[in-house]
Amino acid sequence: MSNPGDYDAVRKDIASLLKQPEYDDGSAGPVLVRLAWHSSGTYDAETDTGGSNGAGMRYEAEGGDPANAGLQHARVFLEPVKSKHTWVTYSDLWTLGGVEAIKQMGGPEIEWKAGRTDFVDDSKLPPRGRLPDGAQGADHIRFIFYRMGFSDQEIVALSGAHNLGRCHxxxxxxxxxxxxNPTRFSNTYFRLMMSLNWKEKTLDNGVRQFVHYDEDADEELMMLPTDLALLSDPSFKPWVELYAKDRDRFFEDFAKVFAKLIELGIERDEKGGITNIDNEKGGYHS
Ligand code: ZEM
Known part of the structure; x- marks a missing residue:
């Protein structure tokens, strides 16, 4: 147990659970980043529904969305942190988990603010199908990310998270x-996207992706159709080129857009207090 509001204590415990020798590439970091993203990426600006507040993924309607398959691993990794710091809300913990994991994996510091609640407001629940489908192209990417209020530049910056983790x-x-090296945050994803020769491959399960095989590497590298759509689209491409060249600019832009992602649907006053949720109905407020 820690004092309510001691988010540094929470961060410390997140940092110390990242090393998981038996899991994937030895780190819980990438799947924590994906949890933060999927908990936020259901947002729809027009109807003001979805987003990280409410931690809806705890329930079948959202947690059982096929797009969220595998994210129970991330939630299980974080459970001991929740048991120890009972005052922290799941919605704060899941977003902070991503932010702290990125920092620990060598990425930028991302602004993070507390105050989300775990009260599930039925009128804000997102329908399934709000998250992107990797089999599609640029039109689909824009449809999904414009809905959240992101620009082409922000879409490309956010996509740089695919420096981390893997597909299962x-x-x-x-x-x-x-x-x-998928547990180290960098701009390598953009550099490889541009420099390698990507070949289309249909996997045994019928799924189509792009691969690059290098004799010196342990395993074939991959790109999703949506990843390579960034390179063939005239408005996305200049940002891929910039981020491949300029690591610092990528880190700076990524930090800004990830901070925006995890704030979707949340309105705050000047002191940082959330103004558009019902404080009576749960959640901790400092
Ligand atoms: Zn991802 N992502 N993503 N992504 N993603 C996967 C894995 C990870 C798309 C997508 O379909 C997939 C963003 C955008 C988009 C991460 C972060 C972010 C996987 C593999 C797929 C299929 C899942 C699996 O099999 O476990 C598509 C289509 C996207 C946009 C067009 C954004 C934005 C992200 C964060 C800012 C991360 C970290 C992973 C690795 C997860 C892991 O378990 O290793």
Whole structure:
């Protein structure tokens, strides 16, 4: 137990659970980043529904969305942190988990604010199907991310998260990692996207992805159709080129857009207090 509001204590415990020698590439970090993203990425600006507040993924309607397959691993990794710091809300914990994991994996510091509640407001629940489908192209990417209020530049910056982690056949049907060192945050994803020769491959399960095989590497690298759509689209491409060249600019832009992602649907006053949720109905407020 820690004092309510001691988020540094929570961060410390997140940092110390990242090392998981038996899991994937030895780190819980990438799947924590995906949890933060999927908990936020259901937002629809027009109807002001979805988003990280409410931690709806705890329930079948959202948690059982096939797009969220595998994210129970991330929630299980974080459970001891929740048991120890009972005052922290799941919605704060899941977003902070992503932020702290990125920092620990060598990425930028991302602004994070507390105050989300775990009260599920039925009028804000997102329908399934709000998250992107990796098998599609640029039109689909824009449809999904414009709905949240992101620009083309922000879409490309956010996509740089694919420096981390991997695809699992039993979760998404895709297979493999984008880079050779997928537990280290960097701009390698953009550099490899531009420099390698990507070949289309149909996996045994019928799923189509792009691969690059290098004799010196341990395993084939991969790109989703949506990843390579960034390179063939005239408005996305200049940002891929910039981020491949300029690591610092990528870190700076990524930090800004990830901070925006985890604030979707949340309105705050000047002191940072959330103004558009019912404080009576749960959640901790400092
Ligand atoms: Zn992802 N992502 N993503 N993504 N993603 C996967 C894995 C990870 C898309 C997508 O279909 C997939 C963003 C955008 C988009 C991460 C972060 C972010 C996987 C593999 C797929 C299929 C899942 C599996 O099998 O386990 C699509 C289509 C996207 C946009 C067009 C954004 C934005 C992200 C964060 C800012 C991360 C970290 C992973 C690795 C997860 C892991 O378990 O290793």
């Amino acid at each position: 056949s039993d979760r998404s049907g895709f297979h493999g990692a984008w880079v050779n």
